[in-house]
Amino acid sequence: MIAPTEDAGRAVADGAATGTGAFTPAPYRVVERRVETDGVVSVALVPDSGEPVAWRPGQFNMLTVFGVGEVAISMSGVPGEGRLWHTVRDVGAVSHALCGTGVGDVVGVRGAYGTAWGVEELDGVDVVVVAGGIGLAPLRGAISLLARRPSGRGRLCVALGARSPDQVIFAEDLEIWRELGAEVELTVDAAAPGWTGSVGLVTAVLPQLSFDAGRAVALVCGPEIMMRIVARALVDRGVAADAIRVSLERNMQCGVGLCGHCQLGPLLICRDGPVRAYGEIAHLLGERER
Amino acid sequence: MPRVAAVDPVRVGDSVTIGVSGLDGLVRELAARGYKTVGPTVRDGAVVPGPVSSVAQLPRGVHDEQAPGSYRLRHEGDDELFGWAVGPASYKGVLFPAEETLWRARRDGQDAGVDEVRDARRPLAIVGARPCELAALEVLDRVLLGGPVVDDRYAARREGAFVLVAECGKPAATCFCTSMGTGPAAAASASVSPSESRFDLAIAEIVDDEPGASDERPDAGAQVSRDVRVGPGHRFVVTVGSERGASLLEHVAHVEASAADRAARAGVLARAAAQMGRSLDTDGLAPLLARNIDSPRWQDVAQRCLSCGNCTMVCPTCFCTDVDDVTDLTGAVERRRHWASCFDLAHSFMHGGPVRSSAASRYRQWATHKLSTWHDQFGTSGCVGCGRCIAWCPVGIDITEEAAAIRASDVEAAGAGQTRGER
Amino acid sequence: MIEELAELVGHHPLFDGLPADVAALVAGCARNAAFGPGELVLAEGGVADAFYLLRRGRVTLEVHAPGRGPLVIETLGPGSVLGMSWLFPPYRWSFDARTLEPVGAISVDAACLRDKAEADPAFGYELMKRLGAVLLGRLEATRIRLLDLYGHDRPD
Ligand SMILES: Cc1cc2nc3c(=O)[nH]c(=O)nc-3n(C[C@H](O)[C@H](O)[C@H](O)COP(=O)(O)OP(=O)(O)OC[C@H]3O[C@@H](n4cnc5c(N)ncnc54)[C@H](O)[C@@H]3O)c2cc1C
Ligand code: SF4
Ligand code: SF4
Ligand code: FES
Numbered sequence: 118m119i120a121p122t123e124d125a126g127r128a129v130a131d132g133a134a135t136g137t138g139a140f141t142p143a144p145y146r147v148v149e150r151r152v153e154t155d156g157v158v159s160v161a162l163v164p165d166s167g168e169p170v171a172w173r174p175g176q177f178n179m180l181t182v183f184g185v186g187e188v189a190i191s192m193s194g195v196p197g198e199g200r201l202w203h204t205v206r207d208v209g210a211v212s213h214a215l216c217g218t219g220v221g222d223v224v225g226v227r228g229a230y231g232t233a234w235g236v237e238e239l240d241g242v243d244v245v246v247v248a249g250g251i252g253l254a255p256l257r258g259a260i261s262l263l264a265r266r267p268s269g270r271g272r273l274c275v276a277l278g279a280r281s282p283d284q285v286i287f288a289e290d291l292e293i294w295r296e297l298g299a300e301v302e303l304t305v306d307a308a309a310p311g312w313t314g315s316v317g318l319v320t321a322v323l324p325q326l327s328f329d330a331g332r333a334v335a336l337v338c339g340p341e342i343m344m345r346i347v348a349r350a351l352v353d354r355g356v357a358a359d360a361i362r363v364s365l366e367r368n369m370q371c372g373v374g375l376c377g378h379c380q381l382g383p384l385l386i387c388r389d390g391p392v393r394a395y396g397e398i399a400h401l402l403g404e405r406e407r
Numbered sequence: 408m409p410r411v412a413a414v415d416p417v418r419v420g421d422s423v424t425i426g427v428s429g430l431d432g433l434v435r436e437l438a439a440r441g442y443k444t445v446g447p448t449v450r451d452g453a454v455v456p457g458p459v460s461s462v463a464q465l466p467r468g469v470h471d472e473q474a475p476g477s478y479r480l481r482h483e484g485d486d487e488l489f490g491w492a493v494g495p496a497s498y499k500g501v502l503f504p505a506e507e508t509l510w511r512a513r514r515d516g517q518d519a520g521v522d523e524v525r526d527a528r529r530p531l532a533i534v535g536a537r538p539c540e541l542a543a544l545e546v547l548d549r550v551l552l553g554g555p556v557v558d559d560r561y562a563a564r565r566e567g568a569f570v571l572v573a574e575c576g577k578p579a580a581t582c583f584c585t586s587m588g589t590g591p592a593a594a595a596s597a598s599v600s601p602s603e604s605r606f607d608l609a610i611a612e613i614v615d616d617e618p619g620a621s622d623e624r625p626d627a628g629a630q631v632s633r634d635v636r637v638g639p640g641h642r643f644v645v646t647v648g649s650e651r652g653a654s655l656l657e658h659v660a661h662v663e664a665s666a667a668d669r670a671a672r673a674g675v676l677a678r679a680a681a682q683m684g685r686s687l688d689t690d691g692l693a694p695l696l697a698r699n700i701d702s703p704r705w706q707d708v709a710q711r712c713l714s715c716g717n718c719t720m721v722c723p724t725c726f727c728t729d730v731d732d733v734t735d736l737t738g739a740v741e742r743r744r745h746w747a748s749c750f751d752l753a754h755s756f757m758h759g760g761p762v763r764s765s766a767a768s769r770y771r772q773w774a775t776h777k778l779s780t781w782h783d784q785f786g787t788s789g790c791v792g793c794g795r796c797i798a799w800c801p802v803g804i805d806i807t808e809e810a811a812a813i814r815a816s817d818v819e820a821a822g823a824g825q826t827r828g829e830r
Numbered sequence: 831m832i833e834e835l836a837e838l839v840g841h842h843p844l845f846d847g848l849p850a851d852v853a854a855l856v857a858g859c860a861r862n863a864a865f866g867p868g869e870l871v872l873a874e875g876g877v878a879d880a881f882y883l884l885r886r887g888r889v890t891l892e893v894h895a896p897g898r899g900p901l902v903i904e905t906l907g908p909g910s911v912l913g914m915s916w917l918f919p920p921y922r923w924s925f926d927a928r929t930l931e932p933v934g935a936i937s938v939d940a941a942c943l944r945d946k947a948e949a950d951p952a953f954g955y956e957l958m959k960r961l962g963a964v965l966l967g968r969l970e971a972t973r974i975r976l977l978d979l980y981g982h983d984r985p986d
Contacts, residue, residue, distance in 0.1 A: 139557065139558065140510065140744070143521070144519040183512045183732070184512075184734045184738075186730075187730065223514070225521065249979060249980055250979070279980060280981050304905070306978065306979075306980070308902050310898065310899035312902065313930055314905075315905035316890065316902040316903065317904045318975055321907070321971060322907065324909045325908060325909070339979070340979045340980065342977065342979060343974075343979050346974060367755065368756050370728065370730055371730075374555065376726075376728045377749070378729075378755070380772070380780070382697075382783075383780045384784075404700050404701075405768070406764065406767075407762070
């Protein structure tokens with residue numbers, strides 16, 4: 118390389134250029150808002166210009182509420198809808214602001230980031246999906262696609278855990294998935310009188326699902342403790358540890374492998390995850406404060 | 408116009424000798440070519456990167472004394488310009504600033520837009536980075552340019568940056584670059600960087616009082632700026648690393664390095680290697696630490712560690728950052744990125760609390776990231792052996808000592824027939 | 831009749847893999863049972879003289895609280911064991927158990943099985959190991975539910 122004699126005075130990069138830098142969110146608008154349960158809101162976003170980002174179920178976006186901050190939120194819709202659905206649980210400053218957005222509000226979007234559930238590879242195998250709480254959000258797209266596989270291309274069993282019946286998100290989807298032939302078992306931690314569904318830990322309904330454990334693939338998402346317990350129960354049932362896919366979670370600031378926050382031992386979860394085979398990462402989940 | 412000695416054109420790989428005025432000429436020529444030149448300067452009792460437009464600004468006669476928990480400069484009044492090891496701030500801060508604004512958001516009625524903020528910056532010339540600092544930049548290249556997503560701000564600063572390395576003659580008691588394969592010579596290690604040439608020029612400073620060592624002293628007869636004093640045997644043996652480095656050299660008085668000069672350089676580097684204050688046994692270290700995640704030693708070090716994060720702030724490879732959104736009075740919003748430390752509880756915060764709440768888990772994250780999981784994540788060590796974390800730790804925690812302690816207590820190695828009894 | 835029951839017993843997860851003669855031992859104390867929806871199978875405080883191996887349908891374990899109605903503690907489905915208090919004196923049910931839907935089960939006479947376990951310690955030990963595992967699983971699940979996982983993803 119020759120010394121830049123001529124362009125010496127010029128800026129290496131232009132100032133104030135709107136571009137597609139890794140950290141720059143694109144403005145999207147909220148076009149629909151749905152209250153799922155107390156403290157959980159879904160928003161549908163479309164870009165101010167251009168097409169929405171292409172994505173696969175399991176991936177996430179970094180969503181910015183301008184002036185508040187940016188957080189990682191999975192896509193909870195179905196690919197190809199033309200709008201991006203995200204389902205957010207109000208737990209802190211940014212998620213609270215996201216839940217509070219209304220139709221017409223601007224939300225910044227960067228993505229799509231991370232690994233996906235890989236539903237494309239799941240033709241002809243039994244799939245058992247286990248989700249807990251808001252963990253159903255990143256799985257909604259995967260379940261919707263799997264439920265529409267041609268018949269005979271593998272069974273679909275869904276086990277859902279929730280705190281209580283009124284905390285179940287996507288309740289109407291559960292009916293649709295059942296109608297499409299999926300076995301869907303819902304179990305809650307506690308219920309008011311009159312609840313005719315199950316009460317108990319989500320692992321308790323696994324024996325009632327009729328998947329062929331030796332050939333099944335499992336997709337698991339929920340709080341980390343729940344994922345560990347479910348994964349062990351599935352292994353006990355005969356599902357191969359490498360056939361169990363879990364979605365990992367750690368503090369995220371950048372989403373693109375540059376800020377160092379999402380480390381879990383050898384992994385940068387935003388870059389190498391969030392979806393990983395349980396067999397590969399079981400030891401990491403077992404290590405305290407890792 | 409300095410007189411150009413009559414030698415063949417300088418080529419990549421050549422070894423030439425220049426005098427102090429030659430070095431001064433190189434710095435001035437870099438500035439003339441439009442580079443923003445930064446190099447070692449003395450500020451607040453430490454050698455730190457600063458603007459350097461002539462040799463007069465370099466730390467002449469300055470030497471550092473480093474030990475666990477301490478760093479001190481001695482001013483000896485001698486002519487040596489690079490007679491110190493490394494200071495607290497590395498060139499990381501020049502290419503990857505401690506704080507920068509990423510973008511500003513604007514809103515005009517219904518229109519929303521996000522404007523990226525880029526600094527209008529002249530190409531950089533780093534003058535006098537240590538070999539370990541060059542290695543650290545190459546580690547950062549792996550992290551920030553290795554993909555899949557590239558930090559384009561770092562890329563813009565790094566791309567085209569001219570690097571003049573000052574090979575090491577005076578390592579500190581805290582240094583262990585020989586263990587990490589990053590020094591004291593500029594070409595000590597194979598490049599971990601995707602760029603084709605690791606440095607543009609590397610200089611080895613030779614200070615001896617035998618003027619006869621080289622008859623063809625390049626300074627003899629050459630014009631020397633008035634503010635530059637030249638000792639009788641004070642010269643630099645330059646290794647040429649790139650075409651532009653070679654072209655730069657054509658502008659200053661230089662001669663082909665004599666056998667004596669080459670031998671003198673080799674002597675300087677050999678003495679430096681022999682004086683290395685510390686060592687780290689890297690043999691199988693990454694898997695060793697990975698299997699000792701539950702070592703009681705982490706609790707032991709946690710008794711001493713203050714979780715101050717100094718080690719991460721001085722480390723030339725630590726790249727962690729946070730972002731903050733700042734709103735001004737007009738309602739305009741900007742996002743700022745700044746260095747972060749894994750010793751901060753907020754680093755691992757998830758709604759509910761931090762994942763790494765104990766000091767032991769945070770020290771373990773730091774040390775295992777540097778020496779073990781960095782290999783998994785980026786295919787290289789995260790430590791270049793500069794020793795800054797040892798000197799700048801207020802309680803003198805020493806990463807080489809902690810790693811050795813864990814090696815000594817490694818259950819697996821003890822069970823597997825003891826191949827490494829030394830230490 | 832006994833053979834059919836022995837086969838059903840052997841197919842229930844609690845007795846999975848039990849040798850046929852041992853399954854027959856259990857079957858000697860067992861009979862088929864069927865309940866309609868909403869039937870009270872066990873009543874809190876009642877004598878624990880039998881337990882059930884659920885084969886079809888779900889049963890809720892509940893406690894009734896004045897003014898709050900029945901509070902469901904746990905739902906047991908096919909493959910579960912309903913009733914544990916028959917194992918330990920004073921052999922009294924701790925909870926109500928009510929069917930949610932039509933339920934098919936094998937009812938096992940508690941005194942009969944306890945006598946066989948006393949008489950044949952090897953069988954008794956095998957039985958206790960299996961019931962112990964079920965109890966441990968329930969205890970673990972209960973403890974996890976106490977963490978209120980979905981309410982606070984990181985219980986501290
Ligand atoms: C890959 C991935 C997918 C996710 N998908 C969803 C989703 O679909 N729906 C949903 O409701 N939540 C999801 N989360 C969790 C969501 O990112 C956090 O709830 C959110 O960051 C909390 O931010 P806050 O500012 O509201 O809360 P605070 O508690 O105020 O958090 C402060 C900051 O800490 C960081 N942080 C805190 N908790 C988390 C966390 N759990 N994960 C990552 N960073 C965190 C963020 O930078 C956050 O801004 C996902 C997290 C990850 C890593
Ligand atoms: S995790 Fe810690 S050791 Fe690793 S780069 Fe970040 S601050 Fe440095
Ligand atoms: S860990 Fe310490 S010795 Fe290694 S590169 Fe960082 S500051 Fe230097
Ligand atoms: S979120 Fe920044 S590295 Fe993963």
